[in-house]
Amino acid sequence: MKFKLLFVICLALFPAMKAQKTKSLFNGKNLKGWQVLIGDAEFKVEDGVIVGVSKATRQSTFLATKKEYTNFILEYEMMVGEGLNTGVQIRTQFDDVKKHLFGLQVEGDDSERGWTGGIYDQGRKGWRYPLTYNPNAKNVFRKGQWNRIKVVAYENHIATWLNGVHVADLLEETVETGFIALQVHSAGKDKEGVENKWRNMTITELNTAPDFSQTTAPTISYLTNKLTDAEKKDGWKLLWDGKTSQGWRGAKRDDFPEKGWSISDGILTVHASGGGESENGGDIVTTRPYKNFILELDFKFTKGANSGIKYFVDTDLNKAKGRPLDVSFKF
Template identity: 45%
Template sequence: MIRKVGLALCLALSVGTVSAQWVDLFNGKDLKGWTQLGGKATYEVIDNEIVGAAVPDTPNSFLTTKKKYGDFILELEVFINSGLNSGIQIRSNTDKDYRDGVVHGYQVEIDPSSRGWSGGIYDEQRRGWIYPLSRNYKAASALNKAGWNKIHIEAIGSEINTWVNGVQCARLVDDMTAEGFIGLQVHSIWEDHLKGAQIKWRNIKILTSGFENEEWDRAPAVPELSYLKNQLTDWEQRNGFRLLWDGTTNAGWRGAKLDEFPVSGWNMADGVLTVQKTDGGESTGPGDIVTINKFANFELELEFKITEGANSGIKYYVDPSLNKGAGSAIGCEFQILDDEKHPDAKKGVNGNRTVGSLYDLITADNLSVKDRGKQFKGIGQWNKARIVAKDGKVEHWLNNEKVVTYDRHSQLFKALVAYSKYAKWENFGQWPEGCILLQDHGDEVSYRSIKIRELN
């Protein structure tokens, strides 16, 4: 990565001063321009540094700027060697009408744990992780746990990019919040040994205009994650993605057992595709819908939202001609389910019918972070599903954390099929290509931002 700054600016940064365009957010002497929100952790100025210390039995604490910022480049240094989790709030807010005024918004993670997600983006008190480093493993070692760390954050338009010690960590596109304060977090604690644990910040400065010569080069290998609704970013288009549903019409889709799109039962409104509730049966209402085109090697991504007790699924390598009778069309299935309320979660073997699972074959589990459960964001919330299939190797991702991996041409896969409900379908899951399917299982389930790219 090449930083686009001149020699003079580099020298200025090394002695803690800034160019005319940059503004210091911390004067090195006191907390003028800052205010504390949330919990009761302590913040004080010692030796030109802001020092935060953890206090038991109090919520997350935030030292926040009194001023709000929209587009900016933020730089600061962070020291953390205690194991205390922290983060840098950007474009964050409080609103008495939202959860009693809790601090909420984008947080650039400072994570000294073995997980190593520093520089990832967490949506505090809203959507949780929106750019976990499970999508950018190489950045997980960027944080120096025994010294000072340079953090560089660019929030310009709907793009948020982060770097830790010169390593790009997150590349996010999201338009939920355009403006808010900046905050320094001291996380709540539960362990006695973290009482009084400290985190330090210094050299905090911001640029709010004239970005052209100050933006850092993007690392080509870092994937961009977008939460724009039914839109493709420039990065996605350059990398071969296209919308599989255009957000308004049924172009490219038909009923799995029809020559045309179902005349009713699938509703399109406000950029959301919804299968309406009927009797809870498998394909007994409007029926499944499938893509007109077939796909072999691909990366599919979409968002789904389920209602309480709902069941649905995303199928791939589907052959609609196999089952013209009752029930759903046949193909491999990324299960969509309310694990708490739908009885199917307790059927099958060891949970292989729960959300994110390869239905009736392989149970979804968090393969990205050891000892962390799969990350389902809840009923009535938008969740991301991602399926990557290439040369027989298949992955299921739920909210950007891997939950299933398998080889559909392996002996193990064939053995699993032999003892499943799919045993009667010859060569199930091994067809060279097939349609993508969204399932009607009689419950209301919504989809949006359905995109795909074909892989070589």
């Protein structure tokens, strides 16, 4: 049996996409429609190619479109300089006051790690789809050559392809709007002057859902308290519905505690008890028992907090107030 206690999870079924107009993001001549945000690395145009020149600095430089996009198919060719790390930002924003850029990035990676086509949340959450999720795609990247990238972003669903191979399949928790940007990553002195290159950049804005039925990469989801059709088929169940106390009760009572716990915005929270063991509402348990299972959940706690997940709980053996006898995984 499989079930999930999730504050972040999945979804995905889409009809076929209607024909929509494809536009070039780069005119092949100059950087009209683009602007440099933070950093001082050089971007230039040579022979119909955008060239980003690596500079020994601690700060990355980004060349961003002046227009923002939400749902689209983005295609481009990229040549990553030897030993460099780069990427293309999508749905990205820039805080001009804090000089802070944040948003999803489609990775370009010339290192032995080989995570090109993976998805990273720049300036915010870090890796969303590292290629540890799809290790077979690590060998698709062609070092020292042009590589073809395709990105499909529609609502919460984002998928990438590298040289025709499906690399990443991501379901994000939020739908964002933002610009496209090219990155020249911060680098050491040994990488000074090494170049990243981009060409044949096109975008097709979508007003209807594309067909994701041919995706082959493992799906990773960060949606809130939802299961994908694939997860349901595999036997996963939500252990908590994200809205009510249904399926849960106090460890020493037949109903849900009236105090000490709260449910809001898809998050189940236990409140401070002043350091007392199982005080202020006590522990909560599922209303039905489980024996053989895989349990997954997301958790977060404040500084100094002490909590855990208990399993194989017997609420009758321990007579102490609010706390059953159990085996537990401590946080």
